[in-house]
Amino acid sequence: MSDIVPTLRKWTSARVGIGRCGGSLPHRELLDFRLSHARARDAVHQAFDPAGLAVELEAAGRPVLLARSQAPDRATYLQRPDLGRQLDPDSLARLSAARADHDLAIILADGLSATAAHRQGPPLLAALLPLLETWSLAPLIIAPFARVALQDPIGHALGARASLILLGERPGLGAPDSLGAYLVHGPVPGNTDAMRNCVSNIRPAGLPPAAAARRIAWLLEQSRRLGFSGVDLKDRSDAPRIGA
Template identity: 50%
Template sequence: MSVNPNRWEALRRFTDARIALGRAGSSVPTGPLLAFTLAHAQARDAVHRPLDADALQDELRSKGYASVAVHSAAPARDVYLRRPDLGRSLSEDSATRLEAHAKNADLVFVIADGLSSSAAATHAIPLIERTIARLDGWRIGPVVVATQARVALGDGIGAILKAHLVAMLIGERPGLSSPANLGVYVTYHPVPGRSDAERNCISNVRPEGLAYDAAAFKLAWLLGEARTRKLTGVSLKDDSTVALSQRTVDRLSGE
């Protein structure tokens, strides 16, 4: 059967969205149909694939970062998916293990599997490296690798480690255009019970989305403002693009 082209074809290069697929009879052509099926399978795999915490810790150590592994109160992946509440609190043994690392740090990074372990495994360390390079003089605690984790798990981690700020780097819910998007949630004075309104979020961190350097600049800016103003969330507006524009102007003016 012949394929009828779509006149929006020229627009496809501007987006990963499934537009201008063409038509074969009353359905889409075989190629786009198979691509959709593959994307759906990749998204499902991203949700269920376990995070290799040992490999991630080995990579962190090879780069000179101290790390500690923890897991939430959800004992297995199927429970984690059915019980989001269990993913928001630490298991008892993890809480005990963390207590030995408490040191009043300015900032603690948490790498969490969330709903896409591949996002955490692929994007978290490059983002941490680029962010720390912008945080001169900060006391950085051990990088925590968390499994079966939801965003709010960072609150309990930060509280035990006595951190002023926690940055939760977590795999976002996969989409059909990318199964490996990293989200970053920044919380000032993390303690259990914080609401999402008390956090700042950076999403879609990946080379094809918000690139590492751009995300690191935005994250470092938010962390600096949070430490100065002693808050995060709806009261802290992300004006990092304004700061970046001013830096560009200042650099050009100095040339």
């Protein structure tokens, strides 16, 4: 099996061709795994910098607003997903003041990986916004300690007809910085996950931001045309990639 190892490893970052002693892992692989897990654990607890992101995004010429969920800190956020799905009253008031005839609200959140929001958020937005020239956009929202469904009260408060949230996915061993995008047509508190479409693994070594932006824009256009989003909206934005 040794000669096939380079062949397998060439095509995937999965832990293929890692050898064996008897049927078990060689010690070097065992330690490599432990190192990756240690790094992922550290990433889960890394701090989010909404102010820094706001400066970065405003520099690109977009107004930015901060919105808070009802989760006050990371420990609570991890154990109380219900709080991460609800807006705190101050934020609700602030967003309601920005209420207007918007096609789309876009939210950037740390989710379970602040690293992902910082690394992939700005390049993804840079690729996505030019594809949305026919859309009237609400101010960009930055939301710490948010769960996916926070896109509903945010979009609703802003009066947007669709809501898109970009948030850090839970860190994998090899990918502590992967971003996920969820869109919903008709954001209103109480929407189920079946009404959302998801584009996941957004990172250079997964689905690169430019490709992710095209897929998201396609889904947004289709949901606007069809008047709904979710499991009945199938992503047929392009043919599957054959080869790497």
